[in-house]
Amino acid sequence: MGDAEPRTAGGRVTVKEVADYAGVSAMTVSRTLSGGKNVRADVQRRVMDAVSALGYHRNENARSMRPGHTSGLIGVAITNLGNPYYGGFALGVEEVAATYGRRILLGNTGEVLARETQLISDFVGRQVEGLIVVPTGGAGEHLQPRALGHIPLVLAARSIPGVSADTVLLDDTSGAYEGTKRILQAGHRRVAFLGNSVSVSTATRRFEGFCQALAEFGLAPDPDLVLRGQQDVPAARRAMEQILQHSAPPTAVFSANNRNTIGALEAISAARDAGSVTTPPTLIAFDDVELANQMNVPILTISHDPKALGAEAARMLFSRLDGDFTSSEARIFNLAVSVGNIRS
Amino acid sequence: MGDAEPRTAGGRVTVKEVADYAGVSAMTVSRTLSGGKNVRADVQRRVMDAVSALGYHRNENARSMRPGHTSGLIGVAITNLGNPYYGGFALGVEEVAATYGRRILLGNTGEVLARETQLISDFVGRQVEGLIVVPTGGAGEHLQPRALGHIPLVLAARSIPGVSADTVLLDDTSGAYEGTKRILQAGHRRVAFLGNSVSVSTATRRFEGFCQALAEFGLAPDPDLVLRGQQDVPAARRAMEQILQHSAPPTAVFSANNRNTIGALEAISAARDAGSVTTPPTLIAFDDVELANQMNVPILTISHDPKALGAEAARMLFSRLDGDFTSSEARIFNLAVSVGNIRS
DNA sequence: TACGGTGTTGTTATCGTTATCACAAACCTG
């Protein structure tokens, strides 16, 4: 009683109901909502009143079904939202997508290939206009155009052999090379390497750059000091502990990503507290990490903005969607990284 | 020539096309795809072959239009994806949603009310089954049931006066109270406060807990040492610098969120490098921050898991959607925070 | 052989929206 709500709960309001309420046809409502061309001003007002009285929202799914219309959705598959890096990445994608009037369907793959396959297939079913994927790194059959219904795809941060798609990468190799070189020039000769999963292309590229720089100085990586495959902070910490306990510990450590950097810093910090390490090794850290520069550990950061990476991926996608770039050839965009100076 | 692709680009494949290719009717395709009940085995095989030959994906938008079906989408509006905290939060939501077979529509509001309003309206138009919102804190007309088409809403991390919706909050007040008390018990008497925007309910609640503890020790906050409204790291850093330059600096500083904690640590670290501070103040930090415990600053963390917060919000939403909880009364879930010990 | 049941397939109608067409009224223009 006294309920101002003309509709009861459950079923959502349709154009038809708004039309009845306003005493016009569905078409007049539709026209009014699409700008009001060829609708009398007073009728428009009646329609808008009905819309707000009933709390009507256009059904975008139904709209997008009509020929010519698109869903306005972009599918984004990320490996690990819990990593601040990918939060920034997602933000970059979201902001650019918003300026293009698109929304984001977000999925987290957790570095699991099956989940990535499932997510992408679902996204296609939901009629996304395009996909932005940080691939887990496995075989890419599910990333072939036929599996995607020929929707534009942009790979981000990592590339997949055999998949020809627009890709935004970091300048992994040259960044790692420059950083390592800088440390060698500073006199270090014994440098360890901490890396994430070998199947991830960034890991490979960064290791390459690392080795290149060593080779230039006539050095080769010491197998004892190369630890790869650490995907999270605890694993990275254990790896660093192992390095610190080496009978001939390195004077510098290259960390290939932010998880490894944090684990390494934790291990150094703990070892120092325990007194087992007095002069910590110098870190060469790929990826920015909040507070890393404030730790009492000499560090050289190879930095870049994950948000810029996401934004660039989105821009590449929209250049396809808007027909600004139509060549079937895949583009590769290398986002520059900046190698700083040794701090602290 | 030699093109194995029966369809050219552009238009997506429909049931009808699959049906023609397999020499059956659309219904037979549909039935096959829905489990194959009452479809001969050899026909099913023919259909599946056609599906994979044409690269067909069911149009989920069209499916969800049919009576009884739902979109399978959850709308999530977050204030700042660039903050690692909300990345973790989004991950918690995503993981729970995935177990319920739902996908996530993600929007970033950037703490802008107009953007939040627009996002939510769009989400409703896209037929989301429910909404999870970290509100910016402004007036909540757009969060009233009528504006949402009576879709279930869960507010997370912050509440809005006048909006009756299921809400997941942190135990802000008691966490701040306990943390502050701990520091007072340790002998501190001059404690500063760094907080984010006053319009945000968490900021208010944490300040309340802070004041309560002070009052219990017969103290009142010193207006000179209460700086609120810092929403990002640079602003927080400037605020902390101001505090450090005070003629009678505090021996402890309460930081109400992770942005303020990082800014404060940066300021302390810089001041120490510059020699203007020798004994840093003890920090009471709400929110976990990676590496904060490894800095050479005594710190007491009031910690909790943002992912758990997101997961709990999602569970509350699904308890509505699945009809496990039907009361019109709004629930409030208080996620416990844990107050640690003073470190370093 | 007639009959009910079951299993397999196709036809029709519908979901919410809007482009297209149809039509009437109002507005020009000479």
Add this chain to the structure above:
DNA sequence: CAGGTTTGTGATAACGATAACAACACCGTA
């Protein structure tokens, strides 16, 4: 004021998918 154009409105069909119904073949049984 005849003839044409513009403006405002409604009816119909279509987008892709699938419940509901209809149709038919085939089985076993009386």
